[in-house]
Structures are given as structure tokens and as C-alpha cells.
Amino acid sequence: MTTPPQRAAKFPRKALAAAVTAVAVLGGLHLWLNTNAFGDAALCGGAVTAGAAETILTGAGRISDRPGPRSGTDDGKTRFDCVIERRAAALPGSGTQTLHIQGTSERGDFAFTGGRWPDASTVSFFPGGGAAPGRAWVQLPETCTAGQPGLVEAYAPETADPEQLVRLLTGTANRISTRAGCAPPAPLAAPARISPAAPQRLAAAGSVCGLPGFTVPAVLRETVQDSGTTWSCGTAAGEGARQAYATLSATQDPAVISGIRKSKGFTGQGFDATHIVSDCSGKPTYFAMETGVRYTESFGAGVPDPHDLFTAFTQAAEAKFGCAKPA
Incomplete structure (x- = not known):
């Protein structure tokens, strides 16, 4: 006598729906807490794009911005001070990454006079800017300054890619010079390559x-x-x-x-x-x-x-x- 085939037990529809919903909720929660999906596309009042910030603050976490310590000097044009953070809320062992970026002005030879700037012999210079581990700057177009030169500078994790950091600053310089109505006919261009620091x-x-x-x-x-x-x-x-x-x-x-x-x-x-x-x-x-x-x-x-x-x-x-x- 032939035994009739057994049918697989049916998974209750309500349980299946609940499981699908739970997976969707957890997936959405992960996207919200540990990625920058659906986050703001523009940061620091439109001076920085979220995409550029993600090339510096790599890894998991949402990206947000807040005023920097010198934000009281903002003029809505070329001067601003902003801190961008990336924080992973639901992953153990993940900390907060920080990118501090500001538009300011300095004496024209600031990069060669010490103070809060790195020793010039440790800096990789390029036309109109320089980069050192964890920081870089780009001068604004000459048309944007009547007095001391304007610049955008950034402080980033020392592991940040200097070429990506300079690209971020170059894009920022172009955006704020356009906002200020002083952009030159040809936008600033980031160098194709940043020379590495020389050894002693x-x-x-x-x-x-x-x-x-x-x-x-x-x-x-x-x-x-x-x-x-x-x-x-x-x-x-x-x-x-x-x-x-x-x-x-x-x-x-x-x-x-x-x-x-x-x-x-x-x-x-x-x-x-x-x-x-x-x-x-x-x-x-x-x-x-x-x-x-x-x-x-x-x-x-x-x-x-x-x-x-x-x-x-x-x-x-x-x-x-x-x-x-x-x-």
C-alpha cells in the first residue's frame, strides 16, 4: 500500500507577516542608525555635501553637523565654522568621527610661520593649499578677499585620505565663493595627487x-x-x-x-x-x-x-x- 505524500506544515500567515515586518523594521532601524541613508544632502549651511563628508568620515553611522567653536564669526558668505560628526548608535566598539571645517582668513604666509599650523617641512604643498596628516587648507579665489587671504581649512582624523580631504575643501571653496558672489570664471580644481610627506x-x-x-x-x-x-x-x-x-x-x-x-x-x-x-x-x-x-x-x-x-x-x-x- 502506497503511503500518501506528507504536506509541509504551513507557516501561519500571521507569524510570517510579523516576521517580515520585524525584518523590515530592523533593517530600517539599521539604515537610520548606522548609515547616512535618507540623511541631509547638504551640511554646514550648504557649504559641504554629505557625500564629500562620507569620503572622510568612513565607516558606519549617521552624519550630522553643528556649529563650531568660532561660529559667532559667521557672515553667511565665506566665513563659517562647522563640526561634522559621524556616529554609529547601534554597533559596539564604534565611536564618533569628527571633521571640523571652517572658512576664515589668515596672514598670507600663515603656512610658514608656525603657531597652530604644522611645521612647513611636514606639509605637502600644492598651488593654493597644503595638506598634513589630519588637516588641510585651500585658499579662496583672489576675487573673494580685499584684505588678508580667505581660506577653508579642515581638521580630520589622521587616517583621512589627504586627496579626498583636499577635494572636499576645493568643492567647499567653490560653493562659498559662488554664494558670496566672488567666484572666478573658472572654478578651483583640486590637484590630481598629493605628494606624501618626506622622511627625515x-x-x-x-x-x-x-x-x-x-x-x-x-x-x-x-x-x-x-x-x-x-x-x-x-x-x-x-x-x-x-x-x-x-x-x-x-x-x-x-x-x-x-x-x-x-x-x-x-x-x-x-x-x-x-x-x-x-x-x-x-x-x-x-x-x-x-x-x-x-x-x-x-x-x-x-x-x-x-x-x-x-x-x-x-x-x-x-x-x-x-x-x-x-x-
Whole structure:
């Protein structure tokens, strides 16, 4: 006798519907809490796109923005201060990533004077901007500033891709210059490639910073960044050759030179004895020197006067930048 085939037990329709609903709810909750789906497309008052922010703040989490610590200086045009965050609410071990971006203005040679900026010898320069681990800046078009140059700068996780960060800032600069009515005919373009930071190396006696004939007492190691139009060398001395001695810089970047000449305190020759603009075979060239801890500690013990060291540097740099010597 043949046994009739058994039918599979039917899953109750109500239970099936409840399961489908639960999966949909959980999926939607995941999308809402741990991705930026259906989030705002524009951030920081329209200055930054969410898509650009996602290239910097990678991983899971929703993206939101809030006013930055200097937001009281906002003018609704080129000046603003904004913090963008990405937070994953439902994934264990995931923290908050932060991108701080602002539009501001600085003295034209801000990138070569220290302070809150990285040492210039650690910066990858490109025309109209620079990038270092976890930060970058792009100058606004010259048409946007009557005085000191405007710029957009960002502080990001040190693991952020510098090329993506510069693209974000370039897009932001274009948007806020358009908003301010000062955009040039051709928008700013991000460089195709950001050169990596140069490693520290041994300094060669009689050719410090790779400049033939240039000698700096006590300097053991050096870091040289050279983008073609902008060059900088950080020198180090002391135990382990880690103590900062002096950073020497030069640039022929037209955007930087223009910003310097517009800046408050510029006299026509420069700002002071070690931050000057010279004529280099018809091409304006900015030279700068910042002394460090080791230089200050050693001054008076066979260390040259800052003015003498700066003069020796500019003379040694003439050949590099194609400066014709007087006949």
C-alpha cells in the first residue's frame, strides 16, 4: 500500500507577516542608525555635501553637523565654522568621527610661520593649499578677499585620505565663493595627487637641506619637502636629532605671494627680517625662517645670528630658484 505524500506544515500567515515586518523594521532601524541613508544632502549651511563628508568620515553611522567653536564669526558668505560628526548608535566598539571645517582668513604666509599650523617641512604643498596628516587648507579665489587671504581649512582624523580631504575643501571653496558672489570664471580644481610627506634624513655637511655651500652648525638631520613652487626644510639637532633647530622655506606660488602682499603688516619687502619677498630674476619669491627650541638654547655658543643664518640661506637658495646673480 502506497503511503500518501506528507504536506509541509504551513507557516501561519500571521507569524510570517510579523516576521517580515520585524525584518523590515530592523533593517530600517539599521539604515537610520548606522548609515547616512535618507540623511541631509547638504551640511554646514550648504557649504559641504554629505557625500564629500562620507569620503572622510568612513565607516558606519549617521552624519550630522553643528556649529563650531568660532561660529559667532559667521557672515553667511565665506566665513563659517562647522563640526561634522559621524556616529554609529547601534554597533559596539564604534565611536564618533569628527571633521571640523571652517572658512576664515589668515596672514598670507600663515603656512610658514608656525603657531597652530604644522611645521612647513611636514606639509605637502600644492598651488593654493597644503595638506598634513589630519588637516588641510585651500585658499579662496583672489576675487573673494580685499584684505588678508580667505581660506577653508579642515581638521580630520589622521587616517583621512589627504586627496579626498583636499577635494572636499576645493568643492567647499567653490560653493562659498559662488554664494558670496566672488567666484572666478573658472572654478578651483583640486590637484590630481598629493605628494606624501618626506622622511627625515641625515644632513650632509656643507650642503644642508640639499643646498650646496649651505652650512648650519649642529644640524644632524633634515626633512625636505619640495613641490616645485614651494620648498621647505626642517632641521634638527641634539639627542636623537629630534630637537627643532630651524625651518627654512621658500615659495613662488602666485596665490601665496598675492595673499602675502595683501596682508596687514606687509611693508613691500616683507613682514620682518626673516619673512621677506624678493625678486628672483623677475619672479617674486618669498623666503621665511622659523627658529626652534634647539637654536634658541644654543644661541651665543657658536651659533650664527638669525639674520646671518637667514642671509646665508637665501644666498644658497638662489641657484635652486633660478635667481640670476647681479652682473
